[in-house]
Amino acid sequence: MAPxxxxxxxxxxxxxxPLSPEVIADPHPFYRRLREAHPVYWxxxxxSWVVTxxxxxxxxxxxxxxxASDFRRAGIDVPNTALSLQRLDPPDHTRIRHLLVTALxxxxxxxxxxxxxxxxxxxxTALAGTGPAxxxxxxxxxxxxxxxxGYLGVRPPDGVDxxxxxxxxxxxxxxxxxxxxxxxxxxxxxxxxxxxAGWLADDDRSGFVAAARRAQxxxxxxxxxxxxxxxxxxxxxxxxxxxxxLGAALLRLARQPALLxxxxxxxxxxxxxxxxxxxxxxxxxxxxxxxxxxxxGGRRIRRGQVVIVLLAAxxxxxxxxxxxxxxxxxxRRGRHLGLGRGAHACLGAALVRQQLQTLxxxxxxxxxxxxxxxxxxxxxxxxxxxxxxxxxxxxxxxTATAAGPHPIRG
Ligand code: HEM
Numbered sequence: 003m004a005p006x007x008x009x010x011x012x013x014x015x016x017x018x019x020p021l022s023p024e025v026i027a028d029p030h031p032f033y034r035r036l037r038e039a040h041p042v043y044w045x046x047x048x049x050s051w052v053v054t055x056x057x058x059x060x061x062x063x064x065x066x067x068x069x070a071s072d073f074r075r076a077g078i079d080v081p082n083t084a085l086s087l088q089r090l091d092p093p094d095h096t097r098i099r100h101l102l103v104t105a106l107x108x109x110x111x112x113x114x115x116x117x118x119x120x121x122x123x124x125x126x127t128a129l130a131g132t133g134p135a136x137x138x139x140x141x142x143x144x145x146x147x148x149x150x151x152g153y154l155g156v157r158p159p160d161g162v163d164x165x166x167x168x169x170x171x172x173x174x175x176x177x178x179x180x181x182x183x184x185x186x187x188x189x190x191x192x193x194x195x196x197x198x199a200g201w202l203a204d205d206d207r208s209g210f211v212a213a214a215r216r217a218q219x220x221x222x223x224x225x226x227x228x229x230x231x232x233x234x235x236x237x238x239x240x241x242x243x244x245x246x247x248l249g250a251a252l253l254r255l256a257r258q259p260a261l262l263x264x265x266x267x268x269x270x271x272x273x274x275x276x277x278x279x280x281x282x283x284x285x286x287x288x289x290x291x292x293x294x295x296x297x298x299g300g301r302r303i304r305r306g307q308v309v310i311v312l313l314a315a316x317x318x319x320x321x322x323x324x325x326x327x328x329x330x331x332x333x334r335r336g337r338h339l340g341l342g343r344g345a346h347a348c349l350g351a352a353l354v355r356q357q358l359q360t361l362x363x364x365x366x367x368x369x370x371x372x373x374x375x376x377x378x379x380x381x382x383x384x385x386x387x388x389x390x391x392x393x394x395x396x397x398x399x400x401t402a403t404a405a406g407p408h409p410i411r412g
Contacts, residue, residue: 015047020384021179027380029286029387030327033315042299048178050289050308051301054315056322056339058299062290062311064344066091069290069309071346076291076306083191086231092345098224098232102349105213114153114353118360121148126370130398134375137392142248143241149357150240154233155209156201167193172242175385191234198237199230210236239350244357246284246388251358253392254282254329255365256372264331265366275358276336277329283340286314287385313339314387369399 017036019025025032033054036043041055053059062069072091073080080089087098125141151158167190173180174187201211211233218229255261264270288311292303303309317338318326341348348354364370376393 015045017043018045018052019047021176021382023382025384026382029314029384030318033312033318036312037315037319042301044301045310048308048310050310051298051303053298053309053311054319055299056316056319059311059313059316059339060343061298062309063288063339063342063346066095066345068292068294068296070293071095071290073291075293078291078306081188081191082227083188083195083231085228086235087228087349088232088235088346095345097221098228099345099349101217101221101224101229102214102232102236105210105217106349108213109153109210114149115356115360117152118145118149118356119363121145121152122360122364123368126364126368126396127398129396130370131396134393134395137252137372137394137396138245138249138389139391142252142389142392143245146241146245146248146357149353150237150244153209153240153353154201154211154237155207156211159197163193164197166190168238168241171238172381172383172386172388176383179384191231194234194237195227195230198233199226202226202230202233236349239348240353242386242388243284244350244354246386247279247282247354248357248361249389249392250282250284250387251278251361252372252394253374253378253389254278255361256374256392256394258329259365259371261329262362262366264329265362271359271362272355273331273333273335274329274362275355276338277333278358279340279354280317280323280333280338281327281329283314283317283338284387285340285342285385286387287312288342288346311339313342371397371399373397 017039018032020029036052037054041053042058043052043054045052053062070076070091071089072094073089075091087095087102090098122145125145129135129137129140147158170183170186170190171194173183174190177184177187198211201207202215207215214229214233218224218226261274264274290309290311292305292307292309295302295304297303298309317323317340320326322337323334324330341351341354365372373395374393375395378392379390381388381390
């Protein structure tokens with residue numbers, strides 16, 4: 003996921019300037035205009051193809067023969083610290099992905115659900131009745147960090163360093179637009195990979211890190227560096243992609259609390275979670291490099307050219323989604339690209355759904371309400387979108403207890 007990592011930038015584009023303040027505030031009108039005019043568009047400023055249509059986007063994500071995540075297949079250098087499962091293609095990708103999926107299946111999802119609910123309830127209880135608070139720093143980020151670390155079986159890294167490193171990786175995904183963001187990202191990846199390597203070296207661990215370590219011992223062709231980089235990618239996605247989605251979900255639910263009424267039907271929680279990922283998914287863009295000349299949406303794509311799929315634009319393509327900017331109470335579940343598609347589809351998808359559904363449960367069944375108190379602010383990032391602040395008040399209609407009934411499945 004480093005689609006804007008292209009140094010040869012030019013200053014202006016008539017449709018889409020990803021870091022302009024207007025796009026940062028709300029990219030969707032820009033995505034729509036571009037999709038209507040050119041669903042597959044040569045973007046001079048990015049020196050890349052930009053894909054906004056659903057059909058073409060899906061084609062790119064599912065065709066690893068022609069569109070590579072491993073940029074080395076087109077002769078482009080990839081720093082060692084960036085080589086994780088996200089930057090490989092089958093068959094190398096299949097081996098490490100299989101190892102991680104095997105480790106994942108060793109963990110009981112139920113435990114994660116209980117942990118999640120306890121973490122969310124504790125955060126909301128601490129905020130309830132205290133007046134205006136920032137739900138990004140007070141809820142979304144700590145909840146995402148505690149969840150992913152609980153899952154990995156490690157203590158959440160504390161201190162400013164981790165926060166800075168994690169953010170440096172996010173910002174470096176836009177290095178093609180702002181080259182000054184590149185170096186800090188490389189250093190941060192190295193630092194977080196060595197943090198993970200330390201976890202892997204500790205024999206006393208349980209959880210996902212320990213399960214992955216055991217699986218790797220049976221597969222020595224998977225190097226320790228690849229495993230550490232891949233677990234770092236999981237830590238990072240679990241923190242950044244998730245906290246940004248949770249922040250955006252809170253904003254939507256604060257503005258449209260009636261959406262929680264959808265939970266009255268048995269399918270409601272799954273439907274609402276799916277729609278929130280489609281409309282508010284934090285991963286805006288996904289990059290591939292073309293490794294064999296071909297055609298995409300009527301345009302000729304050549305070997306060596308970078309193709310950026312704007313997932314968030316494809317997710318509002320009216321050819322697939324009726325009333326594409328609104329929550330559809332009966333969505334065509336699983337059609338969106340917000341969690342990727344194909345070989346690289348999100349490894350954390352089940353956890354993402356569980357996080358959203360637990361949040362819905364806290365708001366609908368545990369009596370917490372969220373009221374916005376001021377304008378939310380978005381970070382100036384393009385690949386991974388997220389709020390830097392969400393001022394709001396939390397109130398509790400009654401005392402929530404971790405043991406109380408919670409009909410939303412976790
Ligand atoms: C618990 C949280 C999460 C974890 C552990 C996680 C982990 C991962 C991993 C490891 C991959 C790479 C899979 C591969 O290359 O085989 C991935 C891919 C992806 N994830 Fe997640 N993720 C999480 C949350 C999210 C969220 C909240 C979103 C957006 C709503 C998201 C969107 C994506 C997308 C679009 C891809 C595809 C990337 C590609 O095609 O290159 N993830 N995720």
